[in-house]
Each structure stands twice: as structure tokens, then as C-alpha cells.
Amino acid sequence: MSFEDKAKGFADQAKxxxxxxxxxVTGNEKLEAKGKTEGFLxxxxxxxxxxxxxxxxxGDEIAKxxxxxxxxxxDKKDDK
Incomplete structure (x- = not known):
């Protein structure tokens, strides 16, 4: 599940x-801002x-x- 989060995050950063x-490049400040926001997300x-x-x-370490x-x-109980 976390791999999916990481992959989606990386894809969003690229987009x-x-x-x-x-x-x-085009001088479109709105698109530039949207891109920055998407990258941050x-x-x-x-x-x-x-x-x-x-x-x-x-959690795995605690369970172990x-x-x-x-x-x-x-084991100690069985030894008695």
C-alpha cells in the first residue's frame, strides 16, 4: 500500500x-502555481x-x- 502512495506521489511531482x-515558459502564472501545488502534494x-x-x-518489531x-x-513455565 505504501508503495502505491510513493509511486503516486512521485508521479504527481513529475506532473x-x-x-x-x-x-x-509560457508566462501562465496560474498553470505554474498549479504545478507547484501538485508537486508539493x-x-x-x-x-x-x-x-x-x-x-x-x-508494528512488526513490537509484535516480534x-x-x-x-x-x-x-518456556519458563514448562521448565517448572
Missing amino acids: GKTKEVTGS GKAKEAFGDTKDKVAEA KFNDTVDSVR
């Missing part, structure tokens, strides 16, 4: 940059994808530590 440059989507990855990794702790407690 935004194209609009920004086109607007700048693309960066936000990409950052959101990165954040989702980090949260998922943290929890399972390791449960296994350790079970």
Missing part, C-alpha cells in the same frame, strides 16, 4: 514539475508512504518482541 515549467503523498512503512516496521516474550514465559 506538477511539467506544469510548473510549462507555466513559467506529490511530496506529501511520498512522505505519507514513507511514514506508513516506518509505522508498519515498528511480544511473541518472543510470550515464548520466553511459556
Whole structure:
């Protein structure tokens, strides 16, 4: 899912940059501003994808530590 966010973000940045440059070259300030906005939103989507990855990794690490702790407690109980 986060790969999709990153890919969409990158695509939006590319489209935004194209609009920004086109607007700048043609003197179309509205198109240039729209391109800058689209590029900014693309960066936000990409950052959101990165954040989702980090949260998922943290969740996986917490689950692993929890399972390791449960296994350790079970092993100690079985030893008694």
C-alpha cells in the first residue's frame, strides 16, 4: 500500500514539475502555481508512504518482541 502512495506521489511531482515549467515558459502564472501545488502534494503523498512503512516496521518489531516474550514465559513455565 505504501508503495502505491510513493509511486503516486512521485508521479504527481513529475506532473506538477511539467506544469510548473510549462507555466513559467509560457508566462501562465496560474498553470505554474498549479504545478507547484501538485508537486508539493506529490511530496506529501511520498512522505505519507514513507511514514506508513516506518509505522508498519515498528508494528512488526513490537509484535516480534511480544511473541518472543510470550515464548520466553511459556518456556519458563514448562521448565517448572
